[in-house]
Amino acid sequence: MTPFLDEQFHDLKQELKITEKSKSQLRNKILQKTVIVHNRDYKNTRSWxxxxxxxxLTIIVMIFLATQSLDTLRQAAHNMFYxxxxxxxxxxxxxxxxxxxDYIEFTIQSNNxxxxxxxxxSGPTSNYLNNGNKDEIYLDILVTVRNLSSTELSESDxxxxxxxxxxxxxxxxxxxSFERKSYEDVQENKFSISxxxxxxxxxxxxxxxxxxxxTSVEKDGKPLKAIITANxxxxxxxIR
Structure with a gap:
């Protein structure tokens, strides 16, 4: 009986060894697959x-630009190009x-x-200029101009x-619109012909x-100015 039992015990030990080896192999395979899955997840994370x-970042920039005033952006664009x-x-x-x-001497007399x-x-028979546009009036800047050059200056120039x-x-x-020369009409000033x-x-x-x-410009109180260019x-x- 003893040899028989020894043989059975030996066979059982061999089966147990095979089982432990299988468990170890299975565990290693599971660990390898887990590492592969983690690597894939990391790559997918980087992709999105x-x-x-x-x-x-695009949304942040758009929000920033939207909060800037139109005047600020216009001024920035103007500074960029000019x-x-x-x-x-x-x-x-x-x-x-x-x-x-060597060109002219001018003096702004009034604005009306x-x-x-x-x-x-003007006298009772003076001619005048009428603004025929509906809801519009004239802003008249009256200027005296003296010619300092050696050639005549004209409106067409x-x-x-x-x-x-x-x-x-x-x-x-x-x-x-020029007023007439003083020697053309000594009684009153009139607008000159073209x-x-x-x-x-x-x-x-x-x-x-x-x-x-x-018409609203006369009394709206908003900024008003004239840009004069000469030579x-x-x-x-x-103006205000």
Whole structure:
């Protein structure tokens, strides 16, 4: 009986060894697969993490831009494109004599609003300029201009230009109307006919720079200024 039992015991031990070996192999396989799964999860995480981060940053930038005022963005764009070409005009005041060297001498006499614009020192028979546009009036900037050059200056040559800036945004062009020379009519001043809108050398003329503006501009209290250009020089006249 003893040899038989010994043989049975030996066989049982062999089976147990095989079982332990199988368990060890199985455990190793499970660990290997677990590592592979973890690696795949890490790669997948990187694949979706970058687009989400980009989207978040884009949203943050959009929110920042949306909070900026339109004026700030407009000014930034202006500085970006014109930073090398900024012209700061010289400020002028009413009744201040301005000399543009070897060209003209001018003085702003007054500014007035009106549906009808009359010449200075007008009499009962004076002609006048009427703004026929509905809901619009004239802004009249009255200027005396003396010709300092050796050649005559004319309206057609744009010897001087005035643009009106309303509320720092809207830019409006003006046109000119000359008053007659003193020797043409000694009794009263009238507006000149178009072919007499010239300034001879050393001569002084009274010129109306007229801009058609909405009627509301007269009393709305918003910023109003004139940009004057003469022979490449720029000036700024603050009306209010």
């Amino acid at each position: 993490y970058a687009p989400i981060l980009t989207a978040i 930073s090398n070409d900024v012209v700061v005009p010289t400020e002028v005041k009413i009744m201040e004599k301005i000399i543009v060297q 609003f009106g549906k009808n614009i009359y010449p200075t020192n 744009d010897f001087m230009d005035i643009k009106i800036i309303c509320d720092e945004r809207e830019e409006l062009n003006s046109f000119t 072919n007499n809108s010239i300034i001879e050398p050393s001569q002084t003329r009274v010129v109306h720079f007229l801009t058609s503006v909405p 490449g020089e720029n000036y700024e006249y603050i």
